[in-house]
Amino acid sequence: MDKAQWLDELAQGLSDHGWMSFDITPWLGIELLRSLQHEIIVLDQNNALKSAGIGRGSAPVRDRSVRRDKIAWLQGVTSPQLALFDFLESLRVGLNQRLFLGLKHFEAHYATYHRGDFYKAHVDSFQGRASRIVSLVLYLNDHWLPTDGGALQVYSRENQSEAGGLVLPEAGRVALFMSEEIRHEVLEAHRTRYSLACWLRQDEIALPLSALSALK
Numbered sequence: 001m002d003k004a005q006w007l008d009e010l011a012q013g014l015s016d017h018g019w020m021s022f023d024i025t026p027w028l029g030i031e032l033l034r035s036l037q038h039e040i041i042v043l044d045q046n047n048a049l050k051s052a053g054i055g056r057g058s059a060p061v062r063d064r065s066v067r068r069d070k071i072a073w074l075q076g077v078t079s080p081q082l083a084l085f086d087f088l089e090s091l092r093v094g095l096n097q098r099l100f101l102g103l104k105h106f107e108a109h110y111a112t113y114h115r116g117d118f119y120k121a122h123v124d125s126f127q128g129r130a131s132r133i134v135s136l137v138l139y140l141n142d143h144w145l146p147t148d149g150g151a152l153q154v155y156s157r158e159n160q161s162e163a164g165g166l167v168l169p170e171a172g173r174v175a176l177f178m179s180e181e182i183r184h185e186v187l188e189a190h191r192t193r194y195s196l197a198c199w200l201r202q203d204e205i206a207l208p209l210s211a212l213s214a215l216k
């Protein structure tokens with residue numbers, strides 16, 4: 001299969017079911033996967049990931065009953081991040097060509113869920129702001145077992161309370177889904193769980209309100 005055919009499959013999966021899961025290793029390459037894995041482990045060891053908020057703007061709410069992951073936004077400064085950004089750009093263009101989503105850019109963050117951490121069921125777009133259109137989560141863990149917890153529970157597009165599938169966060173596995181349509185949840189992890197979450201967006205990144213008032 002060449003990359004165009006692969007992109008056809010992704011577009012088909014997104015329009016038929018709203019989500020899909022697959023192994024991205026053949027497209028990303030094992031070396032890039034290992035480099036990204038290495039980056040997040042080092043960031044975690046250096047306490048460089050911070051508690052994630054809910055919503056965006058000047059004061060994202062940090063509610064530990066909803067989500068407990070720690071995150072670090074990718075700045076695209078290291079060579080693995082640049083290589084990943086190249087890949088995400090080709091995905092953005094490929095999906096636009098096939099699904100006419102008007103995706104303008106992407107953002108990505110590393111996330112660590114330590115033992116006991118979870119993210120309750122949610123959709124990925126902020127209320128009143130249709131900005132995140134496609135979500136892609138890349139997992140970075142070796143030898144993940146079902147008993148390690150931490151699976152991504154995906155709910156069905158047609159019935160948001162019906163389970164649609166379970167994705168184990170094994171290195172190279174990806175969950176790809178429509179940000180607004182697919183409800184999903186990270187089940188409690190029983191060991192440290194590394195991942196990289198990306199969003200393809202229609203808008204430009206909005207400035208926080210406080211920054212806008214400074215522009216007046």
Ligand SMILES: O=C(O)CCC(=O)C(=O)O
Binds near residue numbers: 111152186197
């Ligand atoms: O890590 C995952 O499997 C999903 C994370 C997630 O839902 C999010 O960051 O919005």
Ligand SMILES: [Fe+2]
Binds near residue numbers: 123124184
């Ligand atoms: Fe999410």
